[in-house]
Amino acid sequence: MPERLVVIGGDAAGMSAASQARKRRGRDRLEIVAFERGHHTSYSACGIPYLVGGVVEEVDALIVRKPEVFREKQQIDVRMRHEVTAIDLDAREVRARDLENERDVVEGFDQLLIATGAKPLRPPIEGSDATGIFGVQVLDDGLAIEQFLETQKPKKAVIVGGGYIGLEMAEALVNRGLEVTLVERDEQPMSTLDPDMGKYVTEALEGLDITVRTGEEVTRFEAENGFVSAVRTEAGRIEAEVVVLGLGARPNTELAESAGVPLGTSGGIKVDRRMQTEVDGVWAAGDCAEKFHLILRKGVAIALGTHANKEGRVAGINLSGGYETFPGVVGTAVTKVCGIEIARTGLTEAEAAESGFEFVTATVDSTTRAGYFPGTMKIKTKMVVERVSGRLLGAQILGQEGAAKRIDVLATALWNRMTVDDMLNMDLGYAPPFAPVWDPVLIAARKAWARVEETIE
Amino acid sequence: MPERLVVIGGDAAGMSAASQARKRRGRDRLEIVAFERGHHTSYSACGIPYLVGGVVEEVDALIVRKPEVFREKQQIDVRMRHEVTAIDLDAREVRARDLENERDVVEGFDQLLIATGAKPLRPPIEGSDATGIFGVQVLDDGLAIEQFLETQKPKKAVIVGGGYIGLEMAEALVNRGLEVTLVERDEQPMSTLDPDMGKYVTEALEGLDITVRTGEEVTRFEAENGFVSAVRTEAGRIEAEVVVLGLGARPNTELAESAGVPLGTSGGIKVDRRMQTEVDGVWAAGDCAEKFHLILRKGVAIALGTHANKEGRVAGINLSGGYETFPGVVGTAVTKVCGIEIARTGLTEAEAAESGFEFVTATVDSTTRAGYFPGTMKIKTKMVVERVSGRLLGAQILGQEGAAKRIDVLATALWNRMTVDDMLNMDLGYAPPFAPVWDPVLIAARKAWARVEETIE
Numbered sequence: 063m064p065e066r067l068v069v070i071g072g073d074a075a076g077m078s079a080a081s082q083a084r085k086r087r088g089r090d091r092l093e094i095v096a097f098e099r100g101h102h103t104s105y106s107a108c109g110i111p112y113l114v115g116g117v118v119e120e121v122d123a124l125i126v127r128k129p130e131v132f133r134e135k136q137q138i139d140v141r142m143r144h145e146v147t148a149i150d151l152d153a154r155e156v157r158a159r160d161l162e163n164e165r166d167v168v169e170g171f172d173q174l175l176i177a178t179g180a181k182p183l184r185p186p187i188e189g190s191d192a193t194g195i196f197g198v199q200v201l202d203d204g205l206a207i208e209q210f211l212e213t214q215k216p217k218k219a220v221i222v223g224g225g226y227i228g229l230e231m232a233e234a235l236v237n238r239g240l241e242v243t244l245v246e247r248d249e250q251p252m253s254t255l256d257p258d259m260g261k262y263v264t265e266a267l268e269g270l271d272i273t274v275r276t277g278e279e280v281t282r283f284e285a286e287n288g289f290v291s292a293v294r295t296e297a298g299r300i301e302a303e304v305v306v307l308g309l310g311a312r313p314n315t316e317l318a319e320s321a322g323v324p325l326g327t328s329g330g331i332k333v334d335r336r337m338q339t340e341v342d343g344v345w346a347a348g349d350c351a352e353k354f355h356l357i358l359r360k361g362v363a364i365a366l367g368t369h370a371n372k373e374g375r376v377a378g379i380n381l382s383g384g385y386e387t388f389p390g391v392v393g394t395a396v397t398k399v400c401g402i403e404i405a406r407t408g409l410t411e412a413e414a415a416e417s418g419f420e421f422v423t424a425t426v427d428s429t430t431r432a433g434y435f436p437g438t439m440k441i442k443t444k445m446v447v448e449r450v451s452g453r454l455l456g457a458q459i460l461g462q463e464g465a466a467k468r469i470d471v472l473a474t475a476l477w478n479r480m481t482v483d484d485m486l487n488m489d490l491g492y493a494p495p496f497a498p499v500w501d502p503v504l505i506a507a508r509k510a511w512a513r514v515e516e517t518i519e
Numbered sequence: 520m521p522e523r524l525v526v527i528g529g530d531a532a533g534m535s536a537a538s539q540a541r542k543r544r545g546r547d548r549l550e551i552v553a554f555e556r557g558h559h560t561s562y563s564a565c566g567i568p569y570l571v572g573g574v575v576e577e578v579d580a581l582i583v584r585k586p587e588v589f590r591e592k593q594q595i596d597v598r599m600r601h602e603v604t605a606i607d608l609d610a611r612e613v614r615a616r617d618l619e620n621e622r623d624v625v626e627g628f629d630q631l632l633i634a635t636g637a638k639p640l641r642p643p644i645e646g647s648d649a650t651g652i653f654g655v656q657v658l659d660d661g662l663a664i665e666q667f668l669e670t671q672k673p674k675k676a677v678i679v680g681g682g683y684i685g686l687e688m689a690e691a692l693v694n695r696g697l698e699v700t701l702v703e704r705d706e707q708p709m710s711t712l713d714p715d716m717g718k719y720v721t722e723a724l725e726g727l728d729i730t731v732r733t734g735e736e737v738t739r740f741e742a743e744n745g746f747v748s749a750v751r752t753e754a755g756r757i758e759a760e761v762v763v764l765g766l767g768a769r770p771n772t773e774l775a776e777s778a779g780v781p782l783g784t785s786g787g788i789k790v791d792r793r794m795q796t797e798v799d800g801v802w803a804a805g806d807c808a809e810k811f812h813l814i815l816r817k818g819v820a821i822a823l824g825t826h827a828n829k830e831g832r833v834a835g836i837n838l839s840g841g842y843e844t845f846p847g848v849v850g851t852a853v854t855k856v857c858g859i860e861i862a863r864t865g866l867t868e869a870e871a872a873e874s875g876f877e878f879v880t881a882t883v884d885s886t887t888r889a890g891y892f893p894g895t896m897k898i899k900t901k902m903v904v905e906r907v908s909g910r911l912l913g914a915q916i917l918g919q920e921g922a923a924k925r926i927d928v929l930a931t932a933l934w935n936r937m938t939v940d941d942m943l944n945m946d947l948g949y950a951p952p953f954a955p956v957w958d959p960v961l962i963a964a965r966k967a968w969a970r971v972e973e974t975i976e
Contacts (some may be wrong), residue, residue: 106891106956108889112892117892117893226950366949368946368949368957371956372944372957391946392946394949398953407946407948432565434580435566436575467924467948468924473948474935474945474947477941484846487845489825489851489864489930490927490930491853491923491926491927491930492825496853496923499563499824499825500825
């Protein structure tokens with residue numbers, strides 16, 4: 063009899079794992095059942111703001127592979143609209159609710175992959191249940207917003223939360239012609255950047271005619287006839303016909319926790335480098351699983367599709383008898399709001415201080431191409447560097463087209479525990495259409511190294 | 520009495536060194552005399568094709584700092600139109616010819632920096648002295664072409680040599696409305712790429728209405744009334760009213776060699792990691808100096824402005840009493856021809872074979888953004904990877920906008936001697952406007968690792 067793999071969650075992590083497992087083991091050696099609560103498999107959740115903004119026109123464009131393709135081409139028994147409600151580790155079976163037919167099914171497993179994703183943070187704000195208030199978590203959320211915009215034609219939008227999703231949704235709604243206000247509890251949006259970088263994000267948003275209200279906490283939503291009509295903060299009242307919540311997310315671990323699968327200190331499911339939980343034959347991958355942060359040297363919770371895909375691949379190889387490891391993350395993230403590109407990797411100044419590092423910082427302004435080359439754009443690079451050793455701890459980039467992906471060099475440097483004096487002579491690509499003769503990344507390394515030297519003298 | 524530094528060559532390497540030295544030592548501690556044969560200091564030679572093509576409008580845009588600025592702001596005694604004709608290592612002095620006033624001057628030195636640049640390769644082809652045949656080496660060459668195009672208004676151009684300069688000049692002349700033929704001796708242009716990648720460059724050039732003639736050697740230039748009229752090759756005759764030679768360059772070392780400063784096996788001046796030659800107090804930097812190739816583990820000659828700047832900085836710090844090293848290069852280069860971006864780093868397949876490496880290769884097609892994101896472009900990545908160990912040896916990228924600078928991640932990986940299995944999980948920036956969920960670089964690493972594994976089984 064073939065072994066049995068049950069996958070909980072049919073998006074990036076779950077289906078990457080299922081595909082890898084199938085690639086390594088045919089149907090006669092492995093049966094695969096995958097449960098998905100929603101209406102879609104393997105889609106790009108990161109694409110939702112672009113669907114809402116009309117940048118991507120068809121929802122199908124965001125779907126990498128449909129359930130029927132998994133069934134037909136890969137013999138993966140995908141059960142859509144099935145919500146797993148319990149895992150029994152002793153009996154080695156899961157119980158799932160068939161949401162369409164309102165009945166329960168029970169499936170046994172030899173190997174179990176938990177890929178339940180993330181759960182949006184929803185502080186208990188009065189009036190949250192009004193129509194017109196949306197989260198942005200799964201593709202169904204995106205479609206719901208889309209439909210609301212089309213049928214209700216709201217003119218005034220409030221975005222609550224100035225993180226990645228908040229910013230991308232702000233751009234989306236501006237693109238659709240709405241009047242947008244962004245409300246952020248912290249002093250700057252993008253609290254994953256240091257405030258000295260975040261202030262330029264505020265300026266950029268204001269340049270796009272987005273009203274930015276920082277240092278304001280939402281206290282209540284007002285509604286008329288069940289439809290949201292305003293957002294109340296400590297500082298006042300903002301009219302709103304549609305509200306988008308972008309307050310972050312945490313690992314969705316209730317199911318794992320109830321079953322007795324241990325969590326890590328970050329709140330994500332604790333996994334080893336092979337993505338196995340502390341329970342034999344039970345694996346976790348994606349937003350629900352804890353990631354090891356290679357600079358902080360501890361577990362963190364980061365919800366990001368690229369990690370989910372990689373972890374799913376690693377889990378799938380291991381649970382089907384192979385050997386592969388996922389070493390961890392360095393906290394890289396990129397986004398854009400209209401023409402403004404934002405990137406970070408490693409630790410911010412605030413994170414470095416909190417973790418007890420002794421460090422210096424350096425910030426430099428440069429251009430994406432040779433200064434004289436048409437289309438050259440501004441780029442600001444900040445580095446956080448360990449004192450004395452000169453080891454890179456983190457970097458942030460703000461700029462226009464061609465700026466953000468330079469973070470990859472810095473992420474690769476972090477991955478290799480490089481010092482800035484080793485970085486500053488690196489042989490990066492140079493030609494006038496692509497970089498100044500000293501690439502901005504190298505200029506920043508040069509300045510950071512000078513700072514390190516100053517602190518020694 | 521202050522020490523005396525003499526610099527031979529007033530472009531990137533020479534003036535970077537002079538500036539660094541001045542930064543560390545004031546006029547009372549260091550006198551600096553710099554000789555420059557031409558009319559310009561510190562300019563971007565890499566920008567010449569863009570000046571000729573009209574992409575950059577003013578020649579001044581290419582000049583980073585003028586002689587009078589060096590004189591006034593940095594107290595560097597820059598002598599323009601002075602060609603150094605001899606170095607006397609025993610007397611520790613140089614003799615220079617003042618080209619304007621036709622007289623010789625002699626200057627003593629304590630420290631000497633040789634930054635004589637590169638010399639274009641000019642095989643002895645009959646008829647090379649006809650008017651309308653140009654090299655592209657120094658800014659004066661660019662201005663001469665510019666003037667010829669404006670006064671003679673040629674319609675038909677032939678580019679001899681399909682390397683970086685050849686391609687960039689082809690683009691420049693197409694931009695100016697000329698009918699362009701490119702003649703290349705090898706089977707593909709861009710012989711710094713493997714032929715399987717180079718063939719796409721040929722296709723791209725043909726798509727731009729450039730006639731590409733490969734495997735053809737130029738045998739003779741024909742002239743009428745002293746003006747070039749045609750290029751003869753083994754295969755035929757090509758009408759030409761202007762000819763640009765892009766046949767590469769070699770280190771310009773005659774002066775150093777005559778003086779007894781030893782050269783390396785590559786033909787460049789032999790230097791240590793601090794850029795000192797084998798003669799005490801005599802330094803070399805830029806195109807004339809040999810570079811250590813970190814993958815080949817031997818000296819190479821590569822003419823590139825970004826190396827010249829870095830080496831000049833290192834030489835300048837050391838010759839003024841500091842300590843800094845230039846570790847070497849990995850052979851990174853990027854260029855573009857209209858919409859086509861071309862990049863390489865490390866070893867090509869051919870170079871790896873020639874050096875005796877055992878290797879596998881992997882080539883993947885992907886996109887620069889999420890596949891569904893507007894403006895996503897094609898990108899083809901080839902990797903050369905050591906067998907068994909999986910260590911990256913080199914990579915080549917061809918693609919459209921957003922492709923080429925991804926080479927920097929690969930250059931950084933080479934710098935750190937990474938293996939592709941360590942690379943494939945790297946935490947690179949992901950968001951739909953910037954990359955697919957698996958960045959093209961990571962997809963290539965994944966495929967290369969699979970190839971490595973296959974060769975073990």
